[in-house]
Amino acid sequence: MSKPVAWGAALVAAAILLAACAAPTRPTGKPIVVATFTVIADIAANVAGDRLHVESITKAGAEIHGYEPTPGDIRRAAGAALVVNNGLGVDAWFDRFTADLHAPRVTLSDGVAPVPISSGAYAGKPNPHAWMSPRAAEVYVDNLRRAYTAIDPAGADQYRANADSYKARLRAVRDELAADLRTVPADKRALVTCEGAFSYLTRDTGLGEKYIWPVNAEQQATPRQMASAIDFVRDRAIPAVFCESTVSNKPMRQIAKASGARLAGTLYVDSLSTADGPVPTYLDLIRHDARTIAAGLTGSAAR
Known part of the structure:
Protein backbone atom coordinates (compact mmCIF):
# COMPACT_ATOMS: atom_id res chain seq x y z
CA MET A 1 0.00 0.00 0.00
CA SER A 2 1.41 3.41 -0.93
CA LYS A 3 2.02 6.00 1.76
CA PRO A 4 -0.80 8.36 0.58
CA VAL A 5 -3.30 5.50 0.50
CA ALA A 6 -2.14 4.18 3.86
CA TRP A 7 -2.34 7.66 5.36
CA GLY A 8 -5.82 8.15 3.95
CA ALA A 9 -7.02 4.81 5.34
CA ALA A 10 -5.58 5.61 8.75
CA LEU A 11 -7.22 9.03 8.66
CA VAL A 12 -10.62 7.57 7.90
CA ALA A 13 -10.25 4.88 10.56
CA ALA A 14 -9.30 7.42 13.19
CA ALA A 15 -12.10 9.75 12.17
CA ILE A 16 -14.69 6.98 12.34
CA LEU A 17 -13.54 5.98 15.82
CA LEU A 18 -13.78 9.57 16.98
CA ALA A 19 -17.14 10.02 15.32
CA ALA A 20 -18.48 6.98 17.14
CA CYS A 21 -17.91 8.85 20.39
CA ALA A 22 -19.43 12.10 19.12
CA ALA A 23 -23.07 13.07 18.84
CA PRO A 24 -24.24 13.55 15.22
CA THR A 25 -25.76 16.93 16.07
CA ARG A 26 -24.34 20.34 17.00
CA PRO A 27 -25.63 22.30 20.02
CA THR A 28 -28.67 23.32 17.93
CA GLY A 29 -29.96 19.76 18.23
CA LYS A 30 -30.73 19.66 14.50
CA PRO A 31 -29.47 16.90 12.19
CA ILE A 32 -26.23 17.88 10.48
CA VAL A 33 -25.80 18.21 6.72
CA VAL A 34 -22.16 18.52 5.59
CA ALA A 35 -21.50 20.03 2.14
CA THR A 36 -18.13 19.95 0.46
CA PHE A 37 -17.85 23.69 -0.30
CA THR A 38 -19.53 26.98 0.51
CA VAL A 39 -21.50 27.53 -2.70
CA ILE A 40 -23.46 24.30 -2.48
CA ALA A 41 -23.71 24.64 1.30
CA ASP A 42 -25.63 27.89 0.78
CA ILE A 43 -28.01 26.28 -1.71
CA ALA A 44 -28.44 23.36 0.69
CA ALA A 45 -29.20 25.67 3.60
CA ASN A 46 -31.96 27.42 1.66
CA VAL A 47 -33.73 24.14 0.99
CA ALA A 48 -33.13 22.87 4.54
CA GLY A 49 -34.74 25.88 6.18
CA ASP A 50 -34.84 25.57 9.96
CA ARG A 51 -35.10 21.76 10.14
CA LEU A 52 -31.44 20.94 9.41
CA HIS A 53 -28.07 22.49 10.22
CA VAL A 54 -25.86 22.83 7.11
CA GLU A 55 -22.08 23.21 7.27
CA SER A 56 -19.40 23.56 4.60
CA ILE A 57 -16.16 21.57 4.75
CA THR A 58 -14.18 24.37 3.06
CA LYS A 59 -14.17 27.91 4.34
CA ALA A 60 -15.14 31.10 2.51
CA GLY A 61 -12.48 32.04 -0.04
CA ALA A 62 -10.94 28.56 -0.24
CA GLU A 63 -9.73 27.00 -3.46
CA ILE A 64 -11.74 23.79 -3.73
CA HIS A 65 -9.81 22.01 -6.50
CA GLY A 66 -7.43 19.56 -4.88
CA TYR A 67 -8.45 20.50 -1.33
CA GLU A 68 -7.05 18.10 1.27
CA PRO A 69 -9.54 17.23 4.03
CA THR A 70 -8.34 17.36 7.63
CA PRO A 71 -9.10 14.76 10.29
CA GLY A 72 -11.70 17.18 11.63
CA ASP A 73 -13.38 17.34 8.22
CA ILE A 74 -13.66 13.56 8.05
CA ARG A 75 -14.94 13.40 11.62
CA ARG A 76 -17.71 15.86 10.81
CA ALA A 77 -18.70 13.91 7.73
CA ALA A 78 -18.79 10.66 9.67
CA GLY A 79 -21.24 12.17 12.16
CA ALA A 80 -23.48 13.80 9.56
CA ALA A 81 -27.04 12.84 8.73
CA LEU A 82 -26.27 13.62 5.07
CA VAL A 83 -23.18 14.47 3.01
CA VAL A 84 -23.72 16.79 0.02
CA ASN A 85 -21.25 16.95 -2.84
CA ASN A 86 -21.30 18.54 -6.28
CA GLY A 87 -19.93 15.67 -8.35
CA LEU A 88 -18.46 15.94 -11.86
CA GLY A 89 -15.01 15.63 -10.32
CA VAL A 90 -14.72 18.97 -8.57
CA ASP A 91 -14.89 17.48 -5.07
CA ALA A 92 -13.43 14.06 -5.82
CA TRP A 93 -10.89 14.82 -3.08
CA PHE A 94 -13.66 14.11 -0.58
CA ASP A 95 -14.60 10.77 -2.17
CA ARG A 96 -11.14 9.35 -1.51
CA PHE A 97 -11.54 9.74 2.22
CA THR A 98 -15.26 9.05 2.72
CA ALA A 99 -15.77 5.94 0.62
CA ASP A 100 -15.98 3.79 3.75
CA LEU A 101 -18.22 6.10 5.76
CA HIS A 102 -21.86 5.23 6.22
CA ALA A 103 -23.48 8.69 6.05
CA PRO A 104 -26.03 8.99 3.22
CA ARG A 105 -24.84 11.12 0.32
CA VAL A 106 -26.44 13.18 -2.44
CA THR A 107 -24.60 14.34 -5.56
CA LEU A 108 -26.22 17.58 -6.63
CA SER A 109 -25.19 17.55 -10.29
CA ASP A 110 -26.97 14.23 -10.95
CA GLY A 111 -29.44 14.95 -13.74
CA VAL A 112 -27.59 17.99 -15.13
CA ALA A 113 -26.57 17.71 -18.80
CA PRO A 114 -22.79 18.14 -18.56
CA VAL A 115 -20.78 20.49 -20.76
CA PRO A 116 -17.54 18.79 -21.86
CA ILE A 117 -14.21 20.54 -21.43
CA SER A 118 -12.97 21.42 -24.90
CA SER A 119 -9.19 21.59 -24.49
CA GLY A 120 -6.20 20.79 -22.37
CA ALA A 121 -5.44 17.77 -20.23
CA TYR A 122 -9.09 17.51 -19.21
CA ALA A 123 -10.52 17.61 -22.75
CA GLY A 124 -13.66 15.51 -23.06
CA LYS A 125 -14.29 15.31 -19.32
CA PRO A 126 -17.36 17.07 -17.92
CA ASN A 127 -16.90 20.64 -16.79
CA PRO A 128 -17.69 20.47 -13.06
CA HIS A 129 -18.99 24.02 -12.58
CA ALA A 130 -22.66 23.32 -13.28
CA TRP A 131 -23.78 25.54 -10.40
CA MET A 132 -22.80 28.56 -12.50
CA SER A 133 -26.08 28.05 -14.37
CA PRO A 134 -29.15 29.05 -12.31
CA ARG A 135 -31.11 26.69 -14.55
CA ALA A 136 -28.88 23.78 -13.52
CA ALA A 137 -29.09 24.91 -9.90
CA GLU A 138 -32.79 24.04 -10.00
CA VAL A 139 -31.72 20.42 -10.50
CA TYR A 140 -29.51 20.79 -7.42
CA VAL A 141 -32.53 22.00 -5.45
CA ASP A 142 -34.69 19.06 -6.52
CA ASN A 143 -31.95 16.60 -5.56
CA LEU A 144 -31.66 18.23 -2.15
CA ARG A 145 -35.40 18.13 -1.56
CA ARG A 146 -35.54 14.41 -2.29
CA ALA A 147 -32.49 13.68 -0.12
CA TYR A 148 -33.84 15.70 2.81
CA THR A 149 -37.21 14.01 2.58
CA ALA A 150 -35.50 10.60 2.65
CA ILE A 151 -33.70 11.35 5.93
CA ASP A 152 -36.53 13.41 7.46
CA PRO A 153 -39.91 12.34 6.02
CA ALA A 154 -41.79 14.47 8.56
CA GLY A 155 -40.33 17.58 6.94
CA ALA A 156 -41.40 16.71 3.38
CA ASP A 157 -43.93 19.52 3.05
CA GLN A 158 -41.51 22.13 4.39
CA TYR A 159 -38.71 20.96 2.13
CA ARG A 160 -41.02 21.14 -0.88
CA ALA A 161 -42.12 24.67 0.05
CA ASN A 162 -38.53 25.77 0.61
CA ALA A 163 -37.47 24.25 -2.71
CA ASP A 164 -40.31 25.91 -4.63
CA SER A 165 -39.55 29.27 -3.04
CA TYR A 166 -35.83 29.03 -3.78
CA LYS A 167 -36.41 27.94 -7.37
CA ALA A 168 -38.56 31.03 -7.87
CA ARG A 169 -35.63 33.13 -6.66
CA LEU A 170 -33.29 31.25 -9.00
CA ARG A 171 -35.55 32.08 -11.95
CA ALA A 172 -35.59 35.73 -10.93
CA VAL A 173 -31.79 35.90 -10.78
CA ARG A 174 -31.61 33.99 -14.09
CA ASP A 175 -33.75 36.72 -15.66
CA GLU A 176 -31.47 39.39 -14.14
CA LEU A 177 -28.44 37.56 -15.54
CA ALA A 178 -29.92 37.45 -19.03
CA ALA A 179 -30.91 41.13 -18.86
CA ASP A 180 -27.47 42.24 -17.68
CA LEU A 181 -25.61 40.28 -20.34
CA ARG A 182 -28.06 41.28 -23.09
CA THR A 183 -26.51 44.74 -22.94
CA VAL A 184 -23.18 43.41 -24.26
Missing part, protein backbone atom coordinates in the same frame (compact mmCIF):
# COMPACT_ATOMS: atom_id res chain seq x y z
CA PRO A 185 -22.73 44.26 -27.98
CA ALA A 186 -22.84 41.28 -30.32
CA ASP A 187 -19.23 41.70 -31.43
CA LYS A 188 -17.98 41.78 -27.82
CA ARG A 189 -19.97 38.81 -26.49
CA ALA A 190 -17.04 36.69 -25.30
CA LEU A 191 -15.93 35.94 -21.77
CA VAL A 192 -12.19 35.53 -21.19
CA THR A 193 -11.22 34.13 -17.79
CA CYS A 194 -8.39 32.37 -15.96
CA GLU A 195 -10.36 29.18 -15.33
CA GLY A 196 -12.84 27.59 -17.72
CA ALA A 197 -15.51 27.78 -15.04
CA PHE A 198 -18.20 29.59 -16.99
CA SER A 199 -19.19 27.10 -19.69
CA TYR A 200 -22.67 26.59 -18.22
CA LEU A 201 -23.21 30.33 -17.83
CA THR A 202 -21.99 31.12 -21.34
CA ARG A 203 -24.15 28.32 -22.75
CA ASP A 204 -27.21 29.84 -21.08
CA THR A 205 -26.47 33.39 -22.19
CA GLY A 206 -24.99 32.93 -25.66
CA LEU A 207 -21.56 34.30 -24.77
CA GLY A 208 -18.40 33.01 -26.37
CA GLU A 209 -15.78 31.62 -24.01
CA LYS A 210 -12.00 31.57 -23.73
CA TYR A 211 -9.92 30.57 -20.73
CA ILE A 212 -6.28 30.00 -19.84
CA TRP A 213 -6.67 26.64 -18.10
CA PRO A 214 -9.74 24.37 -17.91
CA VAL A 215 -9.83 23.87 -14.13
CA ASN A 216 -7.90 25.37 -11.25
CA ALA A 217 -6.16 22.06 -10.60
CA GLU A 218 -3.69 23.26 -13.23
CA GLN A 219 -3.14 26.93 -12.30
CA GLN A 220 0.06 27.04 -14.35
CA ALA A 221 -0.35 28.88 -17.62
CA THR A 222 1.76 27.38 -20.40
CA PRO A 223 3.23 29.61 -23.10
CA ARG A 224 0.83 28.05 -25.61
CA GLN A 225 -2.18 28.81 -23.40
CA MET A 226 -1.04 32.38 -22.90
CA ALA A 227 -0.42 32.95 -26.62
CA SER A 228 -3.79 31.45 -27.52
CA ALA A 229 -5.63 33.72 -25.09
CA ILE A 230 -3.73 36.82 -26.26
CA ASP A 231 -4.53 36.05 -29.90
CA PHE A 232 -8.20 35.46 -29.08
CA VAL A 233 -8.55 38.79 -27.27
CA ARG A 234 -6.53 40.78 -29.81
CA ASP A 235 -8.16 39.28 -32.92
CA ARG A 236 -11.67 39.95 -31.63
CA ALA A 237 -10.85 43.27 -29.95
CA ILE A 238 -12.37 42.01 -26.69
CA PRO A 239 -12.31 45.05 -24.38
CA ALA A 240 -12.09 43.29 -21.02
CA VAL A 241 -10.81 40.10 -19.40
CA PHE A 242 -11.43 38.64 -15.94
CA CYS A 243 -10.00 36.31 -13.32
CA GLU A 244 -11.49 34.41 -10.38
CA SER A 245 -11.16 35.16 -6.69
CA THR A 246 -9.39 31.95 -5.64
CA VAL A 247 -6.37 32.13 -7.98
CA SER A 248 -3.67 34.64 -8.84
CA ASN A 249 -4.62 37.05 -11.62
CA LYS A 250 -0.98 37.53 -12.66
CA PRO A 251 -1.33 35.50 -15.92
CA MET A 252 -4.44 37.46 -16.87
CA ARG A 253 -2.70 40.76 -16.14
CA GLN A 254 -0.05 39.71 -18.64
CA ILE A 255 -2.70 38.82 -21.22
CA ALA A 256 -4.42 42.17 -20.71
CA LYS A 257 -1.15 44.05 -21.14
CA ALA A 258 -0.18 42.13 -24.29
CA SER A 259 -3.60 42.38 -25.92
CA GLY A 260 -4.65 45.88 -24.94
CA ALA A 261 -7.68 44.68 -22.95
CA ARG A 262 -8.53 45.74 -19.41
CA LEU A 263 -8.54 43.41 -16.44
CA ALA A 264 -12.06 44.39 -15.53
CA GLY A 265 -12.78 42.74 -12.23
CA THR A 266 -12.83 39.67 -10.03
CA LEU A 267 -15.37 36.92 -10.63
CA TYR A 268 -16.50 34.39 -8.05
CA VAL A 269 -17.02 30.71 -8.83
CA ASP A 270 -15.66 28.12 -6.41
CA SER A 271 -16.25 29.93 -3.14
CA LEU A 272 -18.49 32.47 -1.50
CA SER A 273 -17.04 35.40 0.40
CA THR A 274 -17.43 35.98 4.11
CA ALA A 275 -20.72 37.51 5.27
CA ASP A 276 -19.36 41.06 4.94
CA GLY A 277 -17.90 40.45 1.46
CA PRO A 278 -19.35 40.93 -2.02
CA VAL A 279 -20.86 37.44 -2.48
CA PRO A 280 -22.05 35.99 0.84
CA THR A 281 -24.70 33.86 -0.92
CA TYR A 282 -24.96 31.90 -4.16
CA LEU A 283 -27.55 34.30 -5.59
CA ASP A 284 -25.22 37.21 -4.78
CA LEU A 285 -22.44 35.38 -6.61
CA ILE A 286 -24.45 35.03 -9.82
CA ARG A 287 -25.61 38.67 -9.69
CA HIS A 288 -22.10 39.96 -8.99
CA ASP A 289 -20.56 38.01 -11.84
CA ALA A 290 -23.25 39.00 -14.36
CA ARG A 291 -22.93 42.69 -13.50
CA THR A 292 -19.13 42.61 -13.49
CA ILE A 293 -19.01 40.88 -16.88
CA ALA A 294 -21.58 43.20 -18.44
CA ALA A 295 -19.87 46.31 -17.06
CA GLY A 296 -16.46 45.16 -18.29
CA LEU A 297 -17.59 44.28 -21.79
CA THR A 298 -19.72 47.42 -22.26
CA GLY A 299 -17.38 49.87 -20.52
CA SER A 300 -20.08 50.92 -18.07
CA ALA A 301 -19.91 51.02 -14.29
CA ALA A 302 -21.06 47.90 -12.46
CA ARG A 303 -24.36 48.30 -10.62
Whole structure:
Protein backbone atom coordinates (compact mmCIF):
# COMPACT_ATOMS: atom_id res chain seq x y z
CA MET A 1 0.00 0.00 0.00
CA SER A 2 1.41 3.41 -0.93
CA LYS A 3 2.02 6.00 1.76
CA PRO A 4 -0.80 8.36 0.58
CA VAL A 5 -3.30 5.50 0.50
CA ALA A 6 -2.14 4.18 3.86
CA TRP A 7 -2.34 7.66 5.36
CA GLY A 8 -5.82 8.15 3.95
CA ALA A 9 -7.02 4.81 5.34
CA ALA A 10 -5.58 5.61 8.75
CA LEU A 11 -7.22 9.03 8.66
CA VAL A 12 -10.62 7.57 7.90
CA ALA A 13 -10.25 4.88 10.56
CA ALA A 14 -9.30 7.42 13.19
CA ALA A 15 -12.10 9.75 12.17
CA ILE A 16 -14.69 6.98 12.34
CA LEU A 17 -13.54 5.98 15.82
CA LEU A 18 -13.78 9.57 16.98
CA ALA A 19 -17.14 10.02 15.32
CA ALA A 20 -18.48 6.98 17.14
CA CYS A 21 -17.91 8.85 20.39
CA ALA A 22 -19.43 12.10 19.12
CA ALA A 23 -23.07 13.07 18.84
CA PRO A 24 -24.24 13.55 15.22
CA THR A 25 -25.76 16.93 16.07
CA ARG A 26 -24.34 20.34 17.00
CA PRO A 27 -25.63 22.30 20.02
CA THR A 28 -28.67 23.32 17.93
CA GLY A 29 -29.96 19.76 18.23
CA LYS A 30 -30.73 19.66 14.50
CA PRO A 31 -29.47 16.90 12.19
CA ILE A 32 -26.23 17.88 10.48
CA VAL A 33 -25.80 18.21 6.72
CA VAL A 34 -22.16 18.52 5.59
CA ALA A 35 -21.50 20.03 2.14
CA THR A 36 -18.13 19.95 0.46
CA PHE A 37 -17.85 23.69 -0.30
CA THR A 38 -19.53 26.98 0.51
CA VAL A 39 -21.50 27.53 -2.70
CA ILE A 40 -23.46 24.30 -2.48
CA ALA A 41 -23.71 24.64 1.30
CA ASP A 42 -25.63 27.89 0.78
CA ILE A 43 -28.01 26.28 -1.71
CA ALA A 44 -28.44 23.36 0.69
CA ALA A 45 -29.20 25.67 3.60
CA ASN A 46 -31.96 27.42 1.66
CA VAL A 47 -33.73 24.14 0.99
CA ALA A 48 -33.13 22.87 4.54
CA GLY A 49 -34.74 25.88 6.18
CA ASP A 50 -34.84 25.57 9.96
CA ARG A 51 -35.10 21.76 10.14
CA LEU A 52 -31.44 20.94 9.41
CA HIS A 53 -28.07 22.49 10.22
CA VAL A 54 -25.86 22.83 7.11
CA GLU A 55 -22.08 23.21 7.27
CA SER A 56 -19.40 23.56 4.60
CA ILE A 57 -16.16 21.57 4.75
CA THR A 58 -14.18 24.37 3.06
CA LYS A 59 -14.17 27.91 4.34
CA ALA A 60 -15.14 31.10 2.51
CA GLY A 61 -12.48 32.04 -0.04
CA ALA A 62 -10.94 28.56 -0.24
CA GLU A 63 -9.73 27.00 -3.46
CA ILE A 64 -11.74 23.79 -3.73
CA HIS A 65 -9.81 22.01 -6.50
CA GLY A 66 -7.43 19.56 -4.88
CA TYR A 67 -8.45 20.50 -1.33
CA GLU A 68 -7.05 18.10 1.27
CA PRO A 69 -9.54 17.23 4.03
CA THR A 70 -8.34 17.36 7.63
CA PRO A 71 -9.10 14.76 10.29
CA GLY A 72 -11.70 17.18 11.63
CA ASP A 73 -13.38 17.34 8.22
CA ILE A 74 -13.66 13.56 8.05
CA ARG A 75 -14.94 13.40 11.62
CA ARG A 76 -17.71 15.86 10.81
CA ALA A 77 -18.70 13.91 7.73
CA ALA A 78 -18.79 10.66 9.67
CA GLY A 79 -21.24 12.17 12.16
CA ALA A 80 -23.48 13.80 9.56
CA ALA A 81 -27.04 12.84 8.73
CA LEU A 82 -26.27 13.62 5.07
CA VAL A 83 -23.18 14.47 3.01
CA VAL A 84 -23.72 16.79 0.02
CA ASN A 85 -21.25 16.95 -2.84
CA ASN A 86 -21.30 18.54 -6.28
CA GLY A 87 -19.93 15.67 -8.35
CA LEU A 88 -18.46 15.94 -11.86
CA GLY A 89 -15.01 15.63 -10.32
CA VAL A 90 -14.72 18.97 -8.57
CA ASP A 91 -14.89 17.48 -5.07
CA ALA A 92 -13.43 14.06 -5.82
CA TRP A 93 -10.89 14.82 -3.08
CA PHE A 94 -13.66 14.11 -0.58
CA ASP A 95 -14.60 10.77 -2.17
CA ARG A 96 -11.14 9.35 -1.51
CA PHE A 97 -11.54 9.74 2.22
CA THR A 98 -15.26 9.05 2.72
CA ALA A 99 -15.77 5.94 0.62
CA ASP A 100 -15.98 3.79 3.75
CA LEU A 101 -18.22 6.10 5.76
CA HIS A 102 -21.86 5.23 6.22
CA ALA A 103 -23.48 8.69 6.05
CA PRO A 104 -26.03 8.99 3.22
CA ARG A 105 -24.84 11.12 0.32
CA VAL A 106 -26.44 13.18 -2.44
CA THR A 107 -24.60 14.34 -5.56
CA LEU A 108 -26.22 17.58 -6.63
CA SER A 109 -25.19 17.55 -10.29
CA ASP A 110 -26.97 14.23 -10.95
CA GLY A 111 -29.44 14.95 -13.74
CA VAL A 112 -27.59 17.99 -15.13
CA ALA A 113 -26.57 17.71 -18.80
CA PRO A 114 -22.79 18.14 -18.56
CA VAL A 115 -20.78 20.49 -20.76
CA PRO A 116 -17.54 18.79 -21.86
CA ILE A 117 -14.21 20.54 -21.43
CA SER A 118 -12.97 21.42 -24.90
CA SER A 119 -9.19 21.59 -24.49
CA GLY A 120 -6.20 20.79 -22.37
CA ALA A 121 -5.44 17.77 -20.23
CA TYR A 122 -9.09 17.51 -19.21
CA ALA A 123 -10.52 17.61 -22.75
CA GLY A 124 -13.66 15.51 -23.06
CA LYS A 125 -14.29 15.31 -19.32
CA PRO A 126 -17.36 17.07 -17.92
CA ASN A 127 -16.90 20.64 -16.79
CA PRO A 128 -17.69 20.47 -13.06
CA HIS A 129 -18.99 24.02 -12.58
CA ALA A 130 -22.66 23.32 -13.28
CA TRP A 131 -23.78 25.54 -10.40
CA MET A 132 -22.80 28.56 -12.50
CA SER A 133 -26.08 28.05 -14.37
CA PRO A 134 -29.15 29.05 -12.31
CA ARG A 135 -31.11 26.69 -14.55
CA ALA A 136 -28.88 23.78 -13.52
CA ALA A 137 -29.09 24.91 -9.90
CA GLU A 138 -32.79 24.04 -10.00
CA VAL A 139 -31.72 20.42 -10.50
CA TYR A 140 -29.51 20.79 -7.42
CA VAL A 141 -32.53 22.00 -5.45
CA ASP A 142 -34.69 19.06 -6.52
CA ASN A 143 -31.95 16.60 -5.56
CA LEU A 144 -31.66 18.23 -2.15
CA ARG A 145 -35.40 18.13 -1.56
CA ARG A 146 -35.54 14.41 -2.29
CA ALA A 147 -32.49 13.68 -0.12
CA TYR A 148 -33.84 15.70 2.81
CA THR A 149 -37.21 14.01 2.58
CA ALA A 150 -35.50 10.60 2.65
CA ILE A 151 -33.70 11.35 5.93
CA ASP A 152 -36.53 13.41 7.46
CA PRO A 153 -39.91 12.34 6.02
CA ALA A 154 -41.79 14.47 8.56
CA GLY A 155 -40.33 17.58 6.94
CA ALA A 156 -41.40 16.71 3.38
CA ASP A 157 -43.93 19.52 3.05
CA GLN A 158 -41.51 22.13 4.39
CA TYR A 159 -38.71 20.96 2.13
CA ARG A 160 -41.02 21.14 -0.88
CA ALA A 161 -42.12 24.67 0.05
CA ASN A 162 -38.53 25.77 0.61
CA ALA A 163 -37.47 24.25 -2.71
CA ASP A 164 -40.31 25.91 -4.63
CA SER A 165 -39.55 29.27 -3.04
CA TYR A 166 -35.83 29.03 -3.78
CA LYS A 167 -36.41 27.94 -7.37
CA ALA A 168 -38.56 31.03 -7.87
CA ARG A 169 -35.63 33.13 -6.66
CA LEU A 170 -33.29 31.25 -9.00
CA ARG A 171 -35.55 32.08 -11.95
CA ALA A 172 -35.59 35.73 -10.93
CA VAL A 173 -31.79 35.90 -10.78
CA ARG A 174 -31.61 33.99 -14.09
CA ASP A 175 -33.75 36.72 -15.66
CA GLU A 176 -31.47 39.39 -14.14
CA LEU A 177 -28.44 37.56 -15.54
CA ALA A 178 -29.92 37.45 -19.03
CA ALA A 179 -30.91 41.13 -18.86
CA ASP A 180 -27.47 42.24 -17.68
CA LEU A 181 -25.61 40.28 -20.34
CA ARG A 182 -28.06 41.28 -23.09
CA THR A 183 -26.51 44.74 -22.94
CA VAL A 184 -23.18 43.41 -24.26
CA PRO A 185 -22.73 44.26 -27.98
CA ALA A 186 -22.84 41.28 -30.32
CA ASP A 187 -19.23 41.70 -31.43
CA LYS A 188 -17.98 41.78 -27.82
CA ARG A 189 -19.97 38.81 -26.49
CA ALA A 190 -17.04 36.69 -25.30
CA LEU A 191 -15.93 35.94 -21.77
CA VAL A 192 -12.19 35.53 -21.19
CA THR A 193 -11.22 34.13 -17.79
CA CYS A 194 -8.39 32.37 -15.96
CA GLU A 195 -10.36 29.18 -15.33
CA GLY A 196 -12.84 27.59 -17.72
CA ALA A 197 -15.51 27.78 -15.04
CA PHE A 198 -18.20 29.59 -16.99
CA SER A 199 -19.19 27.10 -19.69
CA TYR A 200 -22.67 26.59 -18.22
CA LEU A 201 -23.21 30.33 -17.83
CA THR A 202 -21.99 31.12 -21.34
CA ARG A 203 -24.15 28.32 -22.75
CA ASP A 204 -27.21 29.84 -21.08
CA THR A 205 -26.47 33.39 -22.19
CA GLY A 206 -24.99 32.93 -25.66
CA LEU A 207 -21.56 34.30 -24.77
CA GLY A 208 -18.40 33.01 -26.37
CA GLU A 209 -15.78 31.62 -24.01
CA LYS A 210 -12.00 31.57 -23.73
CA TYR A 211 -9.92 30.57 -20.73
CA ILE A 212 -6.28 30.00 -19.84
CA TRP A 213 -6.67 26.64 -18.10
CA PRO A 214 -9.74 24.37 -17.91
CA VAL A 215 -9.83 23.87 -14.13
CA ASN A 216 -7.90 25.37 -11.25
CA ALA A 217 -6.16 22.06 -10.60
CA GLU A 218 -3.69 23.26 -13.23
CA GLN A 219 -3.14 26.93 -12.30
CA GLN A 220 0.06 27.04 -14.35
CA ALA A 221 -0.35 28.88 -17.62
CA THR A 222 1.76 27.38 -20.40
CA PRO A 223 3.23 29.61 -23.10
CA ARG A 224 0.83 28.05 -25.61
CA GLN A 225 -2.18 28.81 -23.40
CA MET A 226 -1.04 32.38 -22.90
CA ALA A 227 -0.42 32.95 -26.62
CA SER A 228 -3.79 31.45 -27.52
CA ALA A 229 -5.63 33.72 -25.09
CA ILE A 230 -3.73 36.82 -26.26
CA ASP A 231 -4.53 36.05 -29.90
CA PHE A 232 -8.20 35.46 -29.08
CA VAL A 233 -8.55 38.79 -27.27
CA ARG A 234 -6.53 40.78 -29.81
CA ASP A 235 -8.16 39.28 -32.92
CA ARG A 236 -11.67 39.95 -31.63
CA ALA A 237 -10.85 43.27 -29.95
CA ILE A 238 -12.37 42.01 -26.69
CA PRO A 239 -12.31 45.05 -24.38
CA ALA A 240 -12.09 43.29 -21.02
CA VAL A 241 -10.81 40.10 -19.40
CA PHE A 242 -11.43 38.64 -15.94
CA CYS A 243 -10.00 36.31 -13.32
CA GLU A 244 -11.49 34.41 -10.38
CA SER A 245 -11.16 35.16 -6.69
CA THR A 246 -9.39 31.95 -5.64
CA VAL A 247 -6.37 32.13 -7.98
CA SER A 248 -3.67 34.64 -8.84
CA ASN A 249 -4.62 37.05 -11.62
CA LYS A 250 -0.98 37.53 -12.66
CA PRO A 251 -1.33 35.50 -15.92
CA MET A 252 -4.44 37.46 -16.87
CA ARG A 253 -2.70 40.76 -16.14
CA GLN A 254 -0.05 39.71 -18.64
CA ILE A 255 -2.70 38.82 -21.22
CA ALA A 256 -4.42 42.17 -20.71
CA LYS A 257 -1.15 44.05 -21.14
CA ALA A 258 -0.18 42.13 -24.29
CA SER A 259 -3.60 42.38 -25.92
CA GLY A 260 -4.65 45.88 -24.94
CA ALA A 261 -7.68 44.68 -22.95
CA ARG A 262 -8.53 45.74 -19.41
CA LEU A 263 -8.54 43.41 -16.44
CA ALA A 264 -12.06 44.39 -15.53
CA GLY A 265 -12.78 42.74 -12.23
CA THR A 266 -12.83 39.67 -10.03
CA LEU A 267 -15.37 36.92 -10.63
CA TYR A 268 -16.50 34.39 -8.05
CA VAL A 269 -17.02 30.71 -8.83
CA ASP A 270 -15.66 28.12 -6.41
CA SER A 271 -16.25 29.93 -3.14
CA LEU A 272 -18.49 32.47 -1.50
CA SER A 273 -17.04 35.40 0.40
CA THR A 274 -17.43 35.98 4.11
CA ALA A 275 -20.72 37.51 5.27
CA ASP A 276 -19.36 41.06 4.94
CA GLY A 277 -17.90 40.45 1.46
CA PRO A 278 -19.35 40.93 -2.02
CA VAL A 279 -20.86 37.44 -2.48
CA PRO A 280 -22.05 35.99 0.84
CA THR A 281 -24.70 33.86 -0.92
CA TYR A 282 -24.96 31.90 -4.16
CA LEU A 283 -27.55 34.30 -5.59
CA ASP A 284 -25.22 37.21 -4.78
CA LEU A 285 -22.44 35.38 -6.61
CA ILE A 286 -24.45 35.03 -9.82
CA ARG A 287 -25.61 38.67 -9.69
CA HIS A 288 -22.10 39.96 -8.99
CA ASP A 289 -20.56 38.01 -11.84
CA ALA A 290 -23.25 39.00 -14.36
CA ARG A 291 -22.93 42.69 -13.50
CA THR A 292 -19.13 42.61 -13.49
CA ILE A 293 -19.01 40.88 -16.88
CA ALA A 294 -21.58 43.20 -18.44
CA ALA A 295 -19.87 46.31 -17.06
CA GLY A 296 -16.46 45.16 -18.29
CA LEU A 297 -17.59 44.28 -21.79
CA THR A 298 -19.72 47.42 -22.26
CA GLY A 299 -17.38 49.87 -20.52
CA SER A 300 -20.08 50.92 -18.07
CA ALA A 301 -19.91 51.02 -14.29
CA ALA A 302 -21.06 47.90 -12.46
CA ARG A 303 -24.36 48.30 -10.62
